[in-house]
Amino acid sequence: MPPNDPTPSVRDSLLDEATRRFAAQGFGGTSLQVIADGVGIRKASLLYHFPSKDALRDAVLERLLARWNALLPGLLLAASEGGAPRRDRFARVMEALTSFFLEDADRARVLLREILDRPDAFRALLARHVRPWIVIVAEQLEAAKADGAVHEDADPEAYAVQVLHLVVGGIAVMDATSALLDAPPERARARFEVELMRIVRAAIFRPQERNTKKIRQAGVRR
Amino acid sequence: MPPNDPTPSVRDSLLDEATRRFAAQGFGGTSLQVIADGVGIRKASLLYHFPSKDALRDAVLERLLARWNALLPGLLLAASEGGAPRRDRFARVMEALTSFFLEDADRARVLLREILDRPDAFRALLARHVRPWIVIVAEQLEAAKADGAVHEDADPEAYAVQVLHLVVGGIAVMDATSALLDAPPERARARFEVELMRIVRAAIFRPQERNTKKIRQAGVRR
DNA sequence: CCTACCGATCGGTAGG
DNA sequence: CCTACCGATCGGTAGG
Numbered sequence: 001m002p003p004n005d006p007t008p009s010v011r012d013s014l015l016d017e018a019t020r021r022f023a024a025q026g027f028g029g030t031s032l033q034v035i036a037d038g039v040g041i042r043k044a045s046l047l048y049h050f051p052s053k054d055a056l057r058d059a060v061l062e063r064l065l066a067r068w069n070a071l072l073p074g075l076l077l078a079a080s081e082g083g084a085p086r087r088d089r090f091a092r093v094m095e096a097l098t099s100f101f102l103e104d105a106d107r108a109r110v111l112l113r114e115i116l117d118r119p120d121a122f123r124a125l126l127a128r129h130v131r132p133w134i135v136i137v138a139e140q141l142e143a144a145k146a147d148g149a150v151h152e153d154a155d156p157e158a159y160a161v162q163v164l165h166l167v168v169g170g171i172a173v174m175d176a177t178s179a180l181l182d183a184p185p186e187r188a189r190a191r192f193e194v195e196l197m198r199i200v201r202a203a204i205f206r207p208q209e210r211n212t213k214k215i216r217q218a219g220v221r222r
Numbered sequence: 223m224p225p226n227d228p229t230p231s232v233r234d235s236l237l238d239e240a241t242r243r244f245a246a247q248g249f250g251g252t253s254l255q256v257i258a259d260g261v262g263i264r265k266a267s268l269l270y271h272f273p274s275k276d277a278l279r280d281a282v283l284e285r286l287l288a289r290w291n292a293l294l295p296g297l298l299l300a301a302s303e304g305g306a307p308r309r310d311r312f313a314r315v316m317e318a319l320t321s322f323f324l325e326d327a328d329r330a331r332v333l334l335r336e337i338l339d340r341p342d343a344f345r346a347l348l349a350r351h352v353r354p355w356i357v358i359v360a361e362q363l364e365a366a367k368a369d370g371a372v373h374e375d376a377d378p379e380a381y382a383v384q385v386l387h388l389v390v391g392g393i394a395v396m397d398a399t400s401a402l403l404d405a406p407p408e409r410a411r412a413r414f415e416v417e418l419m420r421i422v423r424a425a426i427f428r429p430q431e432r433n434t435k436k437i438r439q440a441g442v443r444r
Numbered sequence: 445c446c447t448a449c450c451g452a453t454c455g456g457t458a459g460g
Numbered sequence: 461c462c463t464a465c466c467g468a469t470c471g472g473t474a475g476g
Contacts, residue, residue, distance in 0.1 A: 028251020
């Protein structure tokens with residue numbers, strides 16, 4: 001799959017359009033007709049590429065998860081890089097996570113809707129694609145309790161799940177919730193991101209001592 | 223409206239059933255037929271009580287927000303109770319918030335779906351029913367920075383919005399995400415709740431001093 | 445709250 | 461990838 005194919009296949013266009021529509025109006029609220037119209041083909045032609053509406057949904061999810069999985073090796077490396085301080089490693093994983101969904105908020109919306117629409121079906125998918133990450137992160141945080149970097153009363157596994165939801169769900173509904181802030185949309189969004197990272201960090205790491213090095217003035221600016 | 227009417231009106235039954243269906247399959251994924259079937263009347267009869275599907279949705283949301291608003295006076299009182307320590311007041315507000323949605327997770331699901339389905343329409347609603355609360359909480363937290371109870375680099379307004387999402391969204395998808403924890407469902411749910419409260423607290427309040435006047439360890443902030 | 449009915453649209457098929 | 465078409469279901473109306 002060349003990432004920058006100048007002439008995307010009809011199949012890819014259909015997946016793009018379906019993703020947008022499913023994200024915006026949901027699976028039940030989207031008809032095959034509007035997806036076909038959006039790509040400029042007949043509905044019957046859509047059903048040539050995907051034998052049913054369910055098959056189309058599966059393909060949308062499959063592609064989304066494939067892109068997510070493509071990110072994992074790099075993430076795993078960043079997370080377990082022995083040299084870097086724990087906080088930096090953690091920040092790098094968090095940044096990769098957030099940027100994946102900020103890059104295209106429809107990814108977050110499709111996943112969130114899937115959880116709501118088919119919680120049972122999604123459980124299996126979560127167990128396969130997400131659980132391993134929860135375990136790795138939780139182990140690292142649990143180990144970090146020993147040298148006092150992490151709050152002792154934290155439940156690292158539950159914490160990791162909450163953070164995941166905070167990022168994915170937060171980005172999915174960001175357009176609406178950022179209106180709750182007394183600031184223009186652009187600024188609201190920025191404050192949202194900064195505060196998200198602050199919460200995530202403050203909730204797990206204990207305050208750092210200042211004497212050794214005077215680095216770390218908070219905030220992962222990019 | 224008597225709260226414990228032994229024979230609920232058809233109208234109420236329709237609202238109950240619609241809420242359940244909208245929460246589970248979404249507005250677009252729910253037909254008037256299944257709602258009518260669920261209550262044991264004809265679809266045409268449903269349309270006698272609610273002139274259109276849109277009107278039914280509006281009524282579902284209206285009732286939900288009315289119940290939410292009924293909670294507010296007590297909440298406001300708990301939040302501004304001058305005598306109690308700030309942390310206790312905060313905890314009381316948080317508990318009222320979470321218990322409202324834990325009492326019936328469909329409330330959280332309907333709201334979350336509404337944000338996804340109609341972000342623009344929901345913005346106005348958020349501004350009216352939720353913004354005032356954000357402002358009050360944010361003001362209290364901002365003031366609390368002065369006596370060192372709250373992290374100075376926190377953005378109280380953005381924090382309050384994130385917490386709101388953490389609670390509402392978290393409860394909406396709890397069934398699916400609790401499967402990510404290595405524990406039986408009941409236990410997973412409990413850990414979820416406990417860790418949620420810990421995160422919310424640790425993210426905003428600075429660690430409490432153990433003996434009254436020992437303020438050294440954090441050093442001079444900023 | 446019912447029976448009876450409407451046009452429009454739904455997901456999907458036949459056949460090329 | 462198209463034209464042509466299907467039965468089923470959609471939200472909604474008429475009239476009682």
